[in-house]
Amino acid sequence: MQEMIKSKLAELLSTGAVTKVIGWKRGENFYDVSPAAFESVESLADFVYDDFCGANLSKFLVKEPGKESKVAVVLKPCDTFSLNQLIKENRVNRENIFVLGVPCEGKLSEEKMRVMGIVGLTGCKVEGDKVTVETLYGTETLDKNDVLLTKCATCHSKKHVIFDELIGETGEDSDVDRFVGVAELEAMSEDERYEFWRNELSRCIRCNACRNACPACTCEKCVFDNDASGVAAKSNANSFEENMFHIIRAYHVAGRCTDCGECSRVCPQHIPLHLLNRKFIKDINTFYGDFQAGADAESEHPLVHFTENDPEPSIVKEGK
C-alpha cells in the first residue's frame, strides 16, 4: 500500500503535476510519524503510510490559499470530509489541490498504550485484530480495538467524499453508533455531568492544540487571541474560563465540525473533546434533521438556515 502511494506521489512530483506533497514522514520509531511536506522525489524516501498516520492533513492546506502551485495531499476517508468543509468555506482552493485518497483500517494510538500502563515502547506489529507491542519491559498482545484512536473506534465513514484519485477502494458509511458517549452523559444527572466535565476540563492547560489542529478552526484571528474581544486570555485563570473556552470553541465549529476527532487525538491531557462536538452534531441531527458537515461542498450550514417550525429552546428543559 505504502509503495503504491509513494510511486503515485513520485509520478505527480516528477511530471510537475504538483510541486509539493503533504504526507507523513517516518521519524525516530514505529509510532513517530509526523506530517511533512515533500518537494522532491528523493525526499519521498521517508514517506510512510502505516497504522500511526492518524493526523488529518487537510489542516495544512489552509496555509496554501492563493498560491498558484499545486499541492498533492494524502487523505484518509475521514480527512476528506474536512477538506470538503474547507472548500465550502473558501479556505482552500479546490483547483490547487490534488487529493490522493487512501483507505484506512483505523489508526493506532501509542498514547492509549501508555495510559494502559504499557511503556518503553520499541516496536509494534498488527495482525488482524491483535496488536503485539514490544517494550523495554517485555512483549504485550492487545486487542486492536483497545488501542485505536478514539476517532477511529467510532469511525463514521470509510467513504472518500472528495478525491482526484484513489489508491485501493473507498469504503462505506459505518453503522457504528458514534453518539453512545454523548447518550451516556445525557442519561446522567445534572450533578454527575457537572462533576464529569469539571474533572475533564480542569485538566486543560490551554495549549490550544485542539484549536490549532482543528480543520474547522481556521479563523485568521481567533476570538481568544483578540484583545478587543473581552475574552482573550492565554491561560485558564479559573474554572469559568476552562468552561468558556471549550463551550465557545465547540460552538464556533458547531455545524462545521466533521467529527474528524483531531481535537481528542492531540489533547495532551486526553480530554474527550469530541464529546462536546458530537453533542452539537447530535443536537443538530435531532432538532433540524440529519446533517453531516463536509459530506458535500454545497449544502447549507444548519446554523445559517432555519425553518418556521424549529423547536423552541424550551425543548432542552423538557429533557427530550
Add this chain to the structure above:
Amino acid sequence: MNNETLIPKVGIVTDIRIDTPDVKTFRVERPEGGKVFEHMPGQCAMLSVPGVGEGMFSITSSPTNTEYMEFSIKKCGCVTNWLHAMEVGQMITVRGPYGKNFPVDTEFKGKDLLFIAGGIGLAPLRSVINYCRHYRDQYGKIDIVYGSRSMDDLVDYNEIIEEWCHDTGVSVHLTIDREQEGWDGHVGFVPNFVKELGFDTNKVAIICGPPIMIKFTLAGLQELGFDKTQVYTTMELKMKCAVGKCGRCNIGHKYVCKDGPVFRCDELDELPDEY
C-alpha cells in the same frame, strides 16, 4: 535599589505637551511630588494603564531634572492611544528604571558626541543630550542631526530652537524628508544628510530612529570611516516583564530589556538579524 520587579508605583500625569500631531510628551511625578525613581540616560520605564496594558517607554527627561520625568510617546497602539486620550491629573503606574544606560560616565566622557535621530527616535536621545548639556564641561563638541517626515513631525522643536541651538559647542542640523512651505532648512533623508555633513571620526555617534534609518545611517558612518565600536544605538521590541525573564524580547543570547536597550553596534553584530 528597588528590588521589587513586579509591583509598580503610582505616578500622576502633571503636564501633557502636544509635540506633533501624533506625539505627546507626558510629565509624570509621584502623587506627593517628586520623581518616581532615579534613572540614567537611555534607561526605560514600564508605564501602564490598568485594564489596558503595559508598555516600555524610554525616559526622555534628563536625570538632572530633579522634579519630574518626561515621556515622549507616539500614538501607535492600544496603550499609547489611551495615553494620548487622557487628561492632566490622571494616574498611571510606573516601574523601573530598566535596561542599560548610555555610557555617559565612561566611554562618552571627554569625547565629541554626534547624535543622530529620526522621528520619535529623538525621545531616548533627548535624555542623553540634556544630560551632556548639563555637564557641558565633561564632554567635547556636540553635534545633533535630527530629521523627520515634515516640520510638524519634529519632536521637541521648541526646545531644539530655543535652547539647544543657543548652547555653545552644540550644533544642531535639522532636516525633513520632503520640501515644505515655511521650511528653509535642509531637505532629505537623515543617512544622506549625515554623509553630506561629513563628520570627522574622532567622536562617538549615537543613533536612534526607525530600523531602516539606523541601518543606512550606520552604513553612512562606516563610509565616513567610523568604526562600529564608536556607534551606539538603542532598540525596542515587545516587552512584558522588563527584567529579562518573560522571554519575548530575546534576541540571540541577549534580552533587549535587560542587556539593552542600549547596544554598541559591534555588539549587535553578534546577534542574529531578527530586529
Add this chain to the structure above:
Amino acid sequence: MKLVKDLSALYEAIAAVQELYLPVENKGRVDFKLYEAGANVDIKTLKTVRSAKDFFFTQTETLMGFKVEGKNIEVEDLRPEVRPFVAFGVRGCDARSFEVLDKVFLVDPVDTVYEARRKAGTVVTLACGRPEETCFCTNFGITPEAPAGDVTTWLTEEGLYWQANTDKGEALTAAIAAVFTEGDGKAVEEQKKAISDIIAKLPLANLDMTHLEGVKEETFWGHPVWKDISETCLACGTCTYVCPTCQCYDVRDFDCGNGIERFRCWDSCMYSDFTRMAHGNNRNTQDQRCRQRYLHKLVYFPRRNEGMFGCVGCGRCVAKCPSKLNIVKVIKALGGK
C-alpha cells in the same frame, strides 16, 4: 539507609507537617496534586503530563490588583501567600529543570514570587524505575538512577529508600522521623544497576551533542531544519506548556468589573502574537518561531549560562507534540549536516 515500608503512613506524616504534593492518577493520566486521604497516588508512572515547573512557576498567578476611581489608581499587592510544601515524586529531569529555571528567575533582579516558592518547597525526588523510550536526560548529565533534590528516594520491593541531601531535606526527615526503619540499601544498588542497564538500551539516551558545544547564534541560523519543521508545526503551545524549562510568560490585565487584576501566565513563543507589538512583529513566520524556541534552548541559554542546556531531556515534547516534532529531531538534524 532509611527505609519506609508503609507509603501511606509516609504521606500522612508529611501531610501532617507540610502541604504535600505528589503524583495522583486520574483516568490514566498522572499529575501532581495536593495529597488528601484516599487519593489515588501513582508513583510508578514515570512522567506526569504537566511538568513539575508548576510548583514554582504556576501557569496563572495574580500579582496585583488596581482599584480605579476617576483618575485615581490604587495598587494592591495580591501576590499569593506561600506556605511550606513538599513536592514528592519529582523525577531527575524535572529536578534539573528547577536549576534551569533558577538561572532565569533568581538572577538579578530576582523574581520574588518564584524565590518565595523555591524557598518554601522541599523537593523529594524519585529514581526512575522504568525509563521510557522518550527519555534522553542522560545527554544532559542527569542521573535518573540517583536524581538530585533535597531528598532522593528509591521505590524498591522492600519499600521506599530515603536519602536526605540538603539541610531542607534533613529538616523534613527529622520532622517525620517516626515513619522510618533501617534497610540494608542493597535493593537501591540493584535498582541503580537495573536502571543503568535499561538506559543503555534507550534509543535516545546517547545523542551526539558535540556539534552544539560552544556554538554561536549564527551557526545554525539559516539551517534548513527550521523550514522543514515549520511546514507542519501547528503553532500550538503543547511543547512549551508540557516543557519543564519553558518559562516565557505574559502579563495581562483582567477587568473584574469591580477592579482590575494583573496576572501573569505561561506564554508560548510558538504563538503568532508572542512578539507582536504596535508597530509590527519581528518573528512573522513559524520557521522563525520554531528557530527561536530550539535555538534558545540549545544555543542562547547555554551561552548565557556556562554551557548549561535549556533542555533536560524529559521527553514530554517527544510524546505530546500533535505533529511529532521535537527537540531530538532538531538536535539530530543540526548535527547531520
Add this chain to the structure above:
Amino acid sequence: MQIEKKPLIVAFCCNWCSYAGADLAGTNRLNYPANVKIIRVPCSCRVNPLFILKAFQRGADGVIICGCHPGDCHYTTGNYYARRRITLLFSMLSYLGIEKNRVRLEWVSAAEGAKFAATMQSFAEEIAELGECKRLEDLRCKK
C-alpha cells in the same frame, strides 16, 4: 452591615419588541423584580453566546433573552436564527451540568407589557430558588 445579595438577572431584550414591552410594563405600573438588569440589543439574533457566558462571569445568576415572536422579527428572520443558536447553546450548558433553568428564551412583543412583567417575575422566582450560580462563576468578579 450584611446586605442580602439578591440573585442577579440579566435580560437581553430586543429593541423592537421586548424592550418596548418592558417600557409598556413600566408605563402601566406593572411591577417586575428590580434585580433584573435589562440590556438592549438590536435583535435577539445579536446575542452572541459569549454575551451570555460573559454575563455569568460578571456575576449574573440567570440570563433571559427576549425577542419578537417568530415571524414578527423587525429584520424578518433574525429571531429564527437566534432560536437555533440559543437552543444549541442551552442544550450545551445543560450537557455540561449547568442548571438548565438558569437560562431562558421568551418571545415578548411590544404590546405584551403584562407578559414581560409576568415572565420576569416567574424567572426571578425560579432563579431565587436555584440560588447563586456556582457552576458558571468567576470568583475574581465576586469580591
